Every structure is written in C-alpha cells, then in structure tokens.
Amino acid sequence: MNTFRFRLLLGLTVLTTVAVAAFGVFVHLTAADAVRADIDRLVQDRAFMLSKATYAGNPQLQPWMESFLESDKQRLFVQLYGIEGNLIAKSANLADPLPLSEAARRSVETSHAGHTETVTRKDGELVRLATVPVSFYRDGRQQITGFAQCAVLVRDREARLRTLRQWLVIGGVATVAAVWLVALLLLNHWLRTVDAASESAHLIGAQGRLRERLFVPPQDDELARLARTFNELLDRLEAAHTTQQRFLADASHELRTPLTVLRGEIEVALRRERTGEDYREVLQSAREEIERLSKLTENLLALARADAGEGVAAREQVDLSALCQEVARKLAGLSGLAGVTITVSAPTPAVVHGDSVALERVLANLVENALRYSPRGEGVTLTVATESGAAVVRVRDTGPGIPAEHLPHLFERFYRVDKARSREFGGAGLGLSIVEALVTAHGGKVSVASEVGQGTEFCVRLPESGRG
Ligand SMILES: Nc1ncnc2c1ncn2[C@@H]1O[C@H](COP(=O)(O)OP(=O)(O)OP(=O)(O)O)[C@@H](O)[C@H]1O
Ligand SMILES: [Mg+2]
Secondary structure (H helix, E strand, C coil): CCCHHHHHHHHHHHHHHHHHHHHHHHHHHHHHHHHHHHHHHHHHHHHHHHHHHCCCCCCCCCHHHHHHHHCCCCCEEEEEEECCCCEEEECCCCCCCCCCCHHHHHHHHHHCCCEEEEEECCCCCEEEEEEEEEEEEECCEEEEEEEEEEEEEHHHHHHHHHHHHHHHHHHHHHHHHHHHHHHHHHHHHHHHHHHHHHHHHHHHHHHCCCCCCCCCCCCCCHHHHHHHHHHHHHHHHHHHHHHHHHHHHHHHHHHHHHHHHHHHHHHHHHCCCCCHHHHHHHHHHHHHHHHHHHHHHHHHHHHHHHHCCCCCCCCEEEEHHHHHHHHHHHCHHHHHHHCCEEEEECCCCCEEEECHHHHHHHHHHHHHHHHHHCCCCCEEEEEEEEECCEEEEEEEECCCCCCHHHHHHCCCCCCCCCHHHHHHCCCCCCHHHHHHHHHHHCCCEEEEEEECCCEEEEEEEEEECCCC
C-alpha cells in the first residue's frame, strides 16, 4: 500500500475531488441565486402586467385576461384582491385562493411597490408569490384600489436545480475518474521504466556485472537523466574496480618475485652438501630478498592506510626545515654509499599542521629517489620556503632526469621508468604514490619538473599552519 504509485494516486484523487466539489458548490450557489432572481422577476412582471391590465377605478378581471392566464395555467397562478382584502378574481388553475398576507399588504401600501414572498398553499405546496398594487392617480396622489398577485410553484424551481445538481455530480465523478485513469496510465508507463531500471541495477549489483549499463529512455526526461547519472556512477565504479584489480595483480607479482628467487636459491643450496662459506652467501642473498619483501609490505601497508583515510595519524605542528635536516642526517649513510651529496637550504622555519612521521616519509622517499637515480658525484638540494600561505619543499637533483612521456604516470602505483634499474635498488614503484597519497591527505600538492640530462625537481606544497 505504501508505494509511490498508491500515494501519488491517493493525493491526486483527494485533490481533484476537493477541487471539483468546491467548483460544484460554487456553480450550484450561483445558479440557485440566478434561478431565484429569475423566478422572482417572472412573478413580479406578470403581477405588474396584471395590475396594468386591470381597470383601476373598479378592479376586476378583464375577460381577455382569462385566455392570457389559460395559456400559462400550468405554471402561473394569478389573483386579484380588492382594497378591502376581498378576492375579486382568480385564475382557473387555482383551486383555493392564496390568502393576501398582512405583510404583503402592509409592504405594498407603505412602499406603493411590489412585494415578493414564499407562502404555503392549502395543499402544502410552497409557492413564490408577488403582490403589486392596482392603482391610479388622483390629484397627483396615487390611490391603491386593489392588489394583483402572481405565484409560481417553488417545486418547479427546485426541479431545475435538482437537474443541475445531478449533472454537477455526474460531471464531477467523471472528471475525478478521468484524472485518476490518465494519472494511472502515465504512472504505469513511467514506473515500468523505473522498475526496469531498478531491476537492472539490482542484477548489476547482485551479480557484479559492472560492464552492463542501464537502458536510457529516448526522451530526455528526469528518468533519462537518472539513468545517465547512474551509468556515470557505474563508469566510475568500474574504473575503480579495474584499478584495484590491477593493483592486486601488481602487488602479487611484486611479492612473488623475491619469493621465487628465495626458493630457487634455497633449493639449489640444498641439492648437495655445501661449505660454510656457500651457506653464508645463500643466507646473505636470502636476507636481501627478505628486506625487499618487508619494504614492499611496509609500502603496501602505508598505501592501504592512506587509502583508508589514515594518512594523517596525528595532528601536530611540524617544522619542515627541521624535518629536512633530520631526513638529510638519517640518509647520510645512503648518501655516502651512493656518492651523492645532500645540501639543505632551510633558512627559516616553515611550520605545517600534520603528522611528522608521514611527512618524514614523504621527504625521505623523494631524497632516496634522488640519491638512487643520480650518478656518483652529483648532488641533491633540499630547499624550504614559504610562499603565499604555503610551505614549499623542493627536492632537486642533477641526475639523469625523466623523459617527458613518463611524467604524467610517475605517481601511479607500481610505475617505474626503468624497471631493471629500479629493481636493482629493490624499488617496486610505490614510493611516489605514497608521497602523493600522504601529501594529498595533508591538503597539499606534489608536482614534478624534469629535463633529461639536467635533473629532476619534486615540489611539495603544503598549507602553512594557522592559515588552513
Ligand atoms: N629523482 C629521480 N630521478 C630520476 N628518476 C626518478 C627520480 N625519482 C623517481 N624516478 C623514477 O620514477 C620511478 C618511480 O619512483 P618511485 O619512487 O615511485 O618508485 P621506485 O623508487 O622505483 O620504488 P620504491 O620507491 O617503491 O622503492 C622510479 O622507478 C624512477 O625510474
Ligand atoms: Mg622510490
């Protein structure tokens, strides 16, 4: 019962019924008024004609009047009263005369004009009765010599109104029924489309058929827009789903490689008796693979946390200048091994609001890349500055640079420019995607500019603390 169709139809029916009823009442009242005025005018006119056709000096019904009244005998009754209230004449269709009421008499005598009232006939029938004076002028004064009356049955008038009422009820019911029927047909048509859409949406959801799309109705109405919006949502879901699947495949592949190497080396070592030196070598190699694996899982965990909205675990005041010094100090060992020097230029503090561990990870990843991918003898410079409400850290190296076609993909997960070279350092291509995820979580932006043979510059821009 609580369906959209039911509620809409109920609302529409109630509304139409109220509107039609109000209209009907208005029409009936107006018509009743008009009919009443019409009847009154008729009896007044006839009474007036009668008064004029009567000889005023000695009121009496003229013979020709009988025929005039005869023609109308079904509807009109006429009477003539003398000034004493004595009945002079009455039409033949009136069995018992209607009495000349005191009210009519007084009203006519004082106003010298007509009087109209509703009176009850002897047989109980209601009649509308007009009384007008029969008079003549003597010495400039009006002398009333009698009363001319004309009456009509109220029943006649009621019959006309009854017919009108019947038509109003029939018309009203027909209107409500027609509105209801048309609304039902239209609704059924629309709701069929909605039902079909929700059925396909259900199938898509239940069976995970993300490739399928809803049917978009040809007419460009609300339903078509809804279907299009839903399809756009499906497009985005499908894209997200594909990305996730690719990520999973890449992650499994990256995890499998060191495991395969590990297994191969152990199997070869176990094939026959080895010397202590041989075993040490195998174990050392195994340790390298395990380090690669733990770094990879650590990076995957960092990404998963950032995806889950936990990129900023703590909110504290972090001075990026101090953090750069710290990162340079921690990576001094790697810098020494790579033969690449690190220079920090951080003249003033640049304080941001964020998670110091996450921000250290960002800077360390960028510096690590610069150290790794630059040839010996080159240098890495970290510059910290504040620019219009933002704290900016630039990590610049004078290494080989990155070809322009790779730049748009650099922050994608598992993307490496030179796979072989990256793997040499145990890189899986996650470093920069972690950088981007964490910087975005802090409300900042990271960008890259690079020229082959000249070097690369990564720029991290974070909102300065206190300014949003
Ligand atoms: N400073 C740089 N100079 C030259 N190439 C770079 C530089 N930084 C990054 N790259 C290129 O971008 C790729 C992606 O870097 P990213 O840090 O995401 O992955 P990775 O260093 O290969 O692996 P991971 O950081 O997960 O250990 C690298 O493989 C490398 O080819
Ligand atoms: Mg890296």
